Amino acid sequence: MATRRRWLFADQLGPHFLDDEARQPVLLVISKGVFRRKVYHRQKAHLVLSALRHRAAELGDRAELVVTERYRDAVQGPVEVCHPTSRAARDLIRSLPDVTMLPPRGYITAPADFVRWADGRPRLLLEDFYRDARRRHGILMDAAEPAGGRWNFDGDNREPPPRGVRALAVPPPPDLFEDDIDGEVRAELDRWEREDGIRFVGRDGPRRFPVTAGEAEARLAHFLEHRLPVFGPHEDAMLRDDPLMAHSLLSASLNLGLLDPLAVVERAEHEYRRGAAPINSVEGFVRQILGWRDYVWHCYWYFGPSFEHRDALHARRRLPAWFADLDPDHVEAACLRDVLTKVRDTGWVHHIQRLMVLGNLALQRDWHPADVADWFARCFVDGYPWVMTPNVIGMSQYADGGRMTTKPYAAGGAYINRMSDYCGGCPFDPKHRAGADACPFTGGYWAFLHRHRDAFAANHRMRQPLALLDRLPDADEVAAIEARRRNF
Ligand SMILES: Cc1cc2nc3c(=O)[nH]c(=O)nc-3n(C[C@H](O)[C@H](O)[C@H](O)COP(=O)(O)OP(=O)(O)OC[C@H]3O[C@@H](n4cnc5c(N)ncnc54)[C@H](O)[C@@H]3O)c2cc1C
Ligand code: SF4
Numbered sequence: 001m002a003t004r005r006r007w008l009f010a011d012q013l014g015p016h017f018l019d020d021e022a023r024q025p026v027l028l029v030i031s032k033g034v035f036r037r038k039v040y041h042r043q044k045a046h047l048v049l050s051a052l053r054h055r056a057a058e059l060g061d062r063a064e065l066v067v068t069e070r071y072r073d074a075v076q077g078p079v080e081v082c083h084p085t086s087r088a089a090r091d092l093i094r095s096l097p098d099v100t101m102l103p104p105r106g107y108i109t110a111p112a113d114f115v116r117w118a119d120g121r122p123r124l125l126l127e128d129f130y131r132d133a134r135r136r137h138g139i140l141m142d143a144a145e146p147a148g149g150r151w152n153f154d155g156d157n158r159e160p161p162p163r164g165v166r167a168l169a170v171p172p173p174p175d176l177f178e179d180d181i182d183g184e185v186r187a188e189l190d191r192w193e194r195e196d197g198i199r200f201v202g203r204d205g206p207r208r209f210p211v212t213a214g215e216a217e218a219r220l221a222h223f224l225e226h227r228l229p230v231f232g233p234h235e236d237a238m239l240r241d242d243p244l245m246a247h248s249l250l251s252a253s254l255n256l257g258l259l260d261p262l263a264v265v266e267r268a269e270h271e272y273r274r275g276a277a278p279i280n281s282v283e284g285f286v287r288q289i290l291g292w293r294d295y296v297w298h299c300y301w302y303f304g305p306s307f308e309h310r311d312a313l314h315a316r317r318r319l320p321a322w323f324a325d326l327d328p329d330h331v332e333a334a335c336l337r338d339v340l341t342k343v344r345d346t347g348w349v350h351h352i353q354r355l356m357v358l359g360n361l362a363l364q365r366d367w368h369p370a371d372v373a374d375w376f377a378r379c380f381v382d383g384y385p386w387v388m389t390p391n392v393i394g395m396s397q398y399a400d401g402g403r404m405t406t407k408p409y410a411a412g413g414a415y416i417n418r419m420s421d422y423c424g425g426c427p428f429d430p431k432h433r434a435g436a437d438a439c440p441f442t443g444g445y446w447a448f449l450h451r452h453r454d455a456f457a458a459n460h461r462m463r464q465p466l467a468l469l470d471r472l473p474d475a476d477e478v479a480a481i482e483a484r485r486r487n488f
Contacts, residue, residue, distance in 0.1 A: 042200035051211040114298040130291035147278035156280040167242035212455035216253035232281035238420035251382035296390035312401035313368035334426035347381040361394030364444035413439035448480035
């Protein structure tokens, strides 16, 4: 029987997406239509095309790389493909003749195990899923007990940035070097812009993220040695001059399929077992991958297509042009200006900047959740619908009415002030909710609670913030001013 070709999507590029490294022929497809339909960050387009072209070069004669308008023009059966990462791709596969779909790879918990865990629960909380996954996979377990005696070291991992420093004392990952393939990709994208009417957002720049399994492995090894030991304590902190802090910068590599997440987690545990990294940092990191990453992947499928359109708070406002177009020059708020600049220039900022600056702003301003999710998916090098939908619709925008979180991630300027060094250089004052220098996050927070008071009235975790709101003498006035705010 003739061997089926293995079709690899652009997020299935590591060795674990092939069974038979030596023989099975491989099909790789670049669909220009994908880039025509949506405006992606230029550096994201570069990363994806470069990764596909590098994989094709690695596989040599075994691989055919087709550049086409539509996938269906290039995929001729008999072909097999691992379960893709979006509903649109799954529908496409199902519509093609003689294409066999294999189970998903690139995640740790099996779909059936997630469904067994989730069915019948009113709330799917990360903490419950994560503990179950630790037990099921025997990660950071000492027999039946969690390693270090606790499941959760979040309490040790929420420190503000150290005082008086502009950067954490950890070495950044070594720079990556572009090669001829990157040069070809850059020329190709220039041509698409010039001749094909394809548009991008954000600035071009040197490639900052791995495109081969080898580059991703080198970044992982550097992280395990230099950054994992200090990953935990300042996980939630922000420093203007330290864009990376102790984060791993592995999301783009994991999401391109260059790294196997179970192997990453096991190697992090190994660092703990050999005494090279403390439990709070290792647990914090394992929680991100075995916990959060797998959890959002499964939530994407489990909640079904309607989840993408959830809008529990009836947030309907459009994204302002300066935000949609990554144009920080119109922004005065120091935190927002810096984060938006970094997105424009690199297509990446770390978790707390996404959640507590960008997501917090969108939530407070009633921006339409599906538009916000789409913006994140297009503007970030690691953005994909499966990861964006739960993170944005569920976690950051509370548009699911609280199926994934117990309360909305809304916070005023006091939080940003405590967790960053932004406010010192800002024309606004985080303590002021009214007046000429009122912080847009502080005023925005109280206005958000004021507007959605009824939606949160029955939530016991919102009782205290609503009680504080009731004691504000100027709540109506703050809400009215914030509704008119144009200066950010
Ligand atoms: C509004 C919002 C949008 C986000 N969009 C994306 C996205 O498009 N793609 C993406 O991979 N992550 C996304 N995240 C999750 C997280 O912010 C990024 O994974 C992380 O910042 C990537 O940087 P890092 O690799 O240095 O992560 P680290 O802080 O070093 O964490 C290690 C790894 O854990 C995983 N991880 C941690 N948190 C999450 C999470 N909530 N969801 C999924 N994986 C997680 C990532 O693979 C990451 O590489 C988003 C979070 C929020 C709040
Ligand atoms: S004062 Fe407000 S807007 Fe300015 S940096 Fe602080 S939180 Fe951001």
